[in-house]
Amino acid sequence: MPEYLQVALRSIFxxxxxFAITKLLGKKQLSKLSFFEYITGITVGSIAGTLSMDLNLPLSEGLMSILLWFAFPLLFSFLSLKSIRFRRFAEGKPTVFIKDGNIDEKALKKEKYSVDEMLEQLRKKDVFRVADVEFASLDTNGDLSVLLKKEKQPLVREDVFDISQKSTPPQAVITDGKIDQKALAEVGFPLPWLVRELSKRKLTVESVFLAQLDSEGNLTFDLYDWTNTQ
Incomplete structure (x- = not known):
């Protein structure tokens, strides 16, 4: 068989x-990849490219190497879903850079972040003065989350009009790791909203023992490891 045809067949295979292995890892945006997953992707790509072009390398041994490199992120992902403690160990926790308009220099140094880099990230969120920031933290995926002080936040309808809504008793929207869509509908919130709220808190449905929600959007959690978050 001609070499060019062998290269083509090996590349397709x-x-x-x-593709099949990536489907097992699930969908995740590039910006959401952990450092370990990012390095794994680069290494696997390098192995795959070499394996496609070098006909002297046994295909079976190369695929075994790729499978091993994929196995560890898959294992880490599985353990992170099952254990909040492991997820915090593997991915870390957000680092607070600004609190009450004051910069935490030690936190910047710990994350090897310069002041200029932090100011650049603030400008990307249309924030130009550190004194306007109530709270800013570097998330585990590298994004900077920013909360402006109350007087610097955009004006909303509730600030102008005295709007009161009829409150309903909190409903158990998640029980024993399962979503109760009927209870979710009773408080007037759609399923995508709950999924986004879980994502913001770095939680999965399976990690929540009990979640209660009222009609005002107050969401409280009780997790399997007895850690409570709001």
Whole structure:
């Protein structure tokens, strides 16, 4: 068989194998990848490219190497879903950079973040004065979350009009790791909203023992590891 045809067949086979393995890892945006997952992706790409072009390398051994490199992120992802403690160990916790308009220099130094880099991230969120920031933290995915002080936040309808809504008793929208869509509908919130709120808190449905929600959007959690968050 001509070499060019062997290279083509090996490349197609490797691409199909990578596609199948990637489907097992699930969908995740590039900006949401952990450092370990990012390095794994680069290494696997390098192995796949070499394996496609070098006909002297056994295809079976190369695929075994790729499978091993994919196995560890898959294992880490599985353990992170099952254990909040492991997830915090593997991915870390957000680091507070600004609180009450004051910069935490030690936190910047710990994350190897310069003041200029932090100011650049603030400008991307249309914030130009540190004194206007109530709270800013570097999330585990590298994003900077910013909360402006109350007087610096955009004016909303509730600030102008005295709007009162009829409150309903809190409903158990998640019980024993399962979503109760009927209870969710009773308080007037759609399923995508609850999913987004869980994502903001770095939680999964399976990690929540009990979640209660009222009609005003107050959401409280009781997790399997007995850690409470709001």
């Amino acid at each position: 490797i691409l199909l194998s990578l």
